[in-house]
Amino acid sequence: MHRTGALYGQFKTLEQQKDTATLGMWIFLVTEVMFFGGIMLAYTINRHTYFHAFAMGSNTLSLGLGGFNTVVLLASSFTMAMAVWSAQTSKKGLITLFLSLTIFLGFVFFGVKYVEYAQKFHHHLVPGKTFDIFYCVRNPAKCSDIDAADMAKEKEEIEAAVQADPDLNAHAQLYYSAYFGMTGLHALHMVIGAGLLFWLLKESVAGRFNAEWNNPVDIVGLYWHFVDIVWIYLFPLLYLIDRHK
Amino acid sequence: MSEHEHTEHIVSPGMYLAIITTLLILTGLTVGAAFVNLGRFNIAVALLIATVKATLVVLIFMHAKYAPERTKLVIIAGIFWLALLLFMTLSDYASRVDYRGVRYPMTQIISHTLGNRG
Structure with missing residues (x-):
């Protein structure tokens, strides 16, 4: 296979080369849509069947942290789009800058996610043997990170939910399984994305990307934006159930 | 396929900026809508806003509009x-x-x- 400049031998034009790469990536992304779609389907059926447990679970998530992470991830999609633009216009310094910003925002997301997960472990809200939806309400001293007003509200909500669903402790685990499963798989995709971004960063520092050759930036960009779209759906599905009470 | 080479469509930074601004406004809107009791329409509104956001990302950030x-x-x-x-x-x-x-x-x-x- 010979290569003339940025053009590989099997292609006639750079445009054809780019279209081929893009088409292949989109076919992969369609399989990802089906992958996350199946999980969201399982979520939907459980949410309808055990609505009280899901609403209860959703209200224990921090809207502040979730909302902040949504903004961070959207911003990282913007910086990724700008990295693609920098590559298309051969602005080599800017490619490195925007790739670095995208990686930085990705790590801010991981940091916030760590804080959220750690909180759920402390509050005994991880499905399994030690799961106890009543833990904080019964041991308020051990959940000192929840302020008094929120604690009173949570107590009221749990009592109302138990009235409607006597098996709340079992059904709430379905919500947290969905929460950890979906956000965990999303985070795994981000880890892979961050790895790819580090590789792009190395290549960009070496000055490999320009208006003729920027397929890797474009393709990783498609992947990163897809992961952003998954979060666009996860945020309202997991954080915003029945918030209006 | 034609032999002559087309130039790739490059989306301008201004366009990206307009899209990210819209996405952030829609995020605020979806949080606001969650606090209004719309009964069974809460989830419909949330999914509608999410779909508008996803469409914008696909069309502009992912260049589907120019594909x-x-x-x-x-x-x-x-x-x-x-x-x-x-x-x-x-x-x-x-x-x-x-x-x-x-x-x-x-x-x-x-x-x-x-x-x-x-």
Whole structure:
């Protein structure tokens, strides 16, 4: 296979080369849509069947942290789009800058996610043997990170939910399984994305990307934006159930 | 395919900035809407806003708007397959009666939701 400049031998034009790469990536992304779609389907059926447990679970998530992470991830999609633009216009310094910003925002997301997960472990809200939806309400001293007003509200909500669903402790685990499963798989995709971004960063520092050759930036960009779209759906599905009470 | 080379469509930074601003406003809107009691329409509004956001990301950030027709076809086929997955499975759950003649709980919950929250 010979290569003339940025053009590989099997292609006639750079445009054809780019279209081929893009088409292949989109076919992969369609399989990802089906992958996350199946999980969201399982979520939907459980949410309808055990609505009280899901609403209860959703209200224990921090809207502040979730909302902040949504903004961070959207911003990282913007910086990724700008990295693609920098590559298309051969602005080599800017490619490195925007790739670095995208990686930085990705790590801010991981940091916030760590804080959220750690909180759920402390509050005994991880499905399994030690799961106890009543833990904080019964041991308020051990959940000192929840302020008094929120604690009173949570107590009221749990009592109302138990009235409607006597098996709340079992059904709430379905919500947290969905929460950890979906956000965990999303985070795994981000880890892979961050790895790819580090590789792009190395290549960009070496000055490999320009208006003729920027397929890797474009393709990783498609992947990163897809992961952003998954979060666009996860945020309202997991954080915003029945918030209006 | 034509022999002559087309120049690639480059989306301007101004356009990206307009899209990210819209996405952030829509995020605020979806949080605001969650605190208003719309009954069973809360989830519909949330999914509608999410879909508008996803569409903007696909069309502009992912350049689908400027992609060749065959790439667009793949994207539309993907959405169609997802719709099949969701629609066929959910219609089964919503209408299934088991061997005892008992409806799946989801049906009851939906009628409960319509009755008390709609």
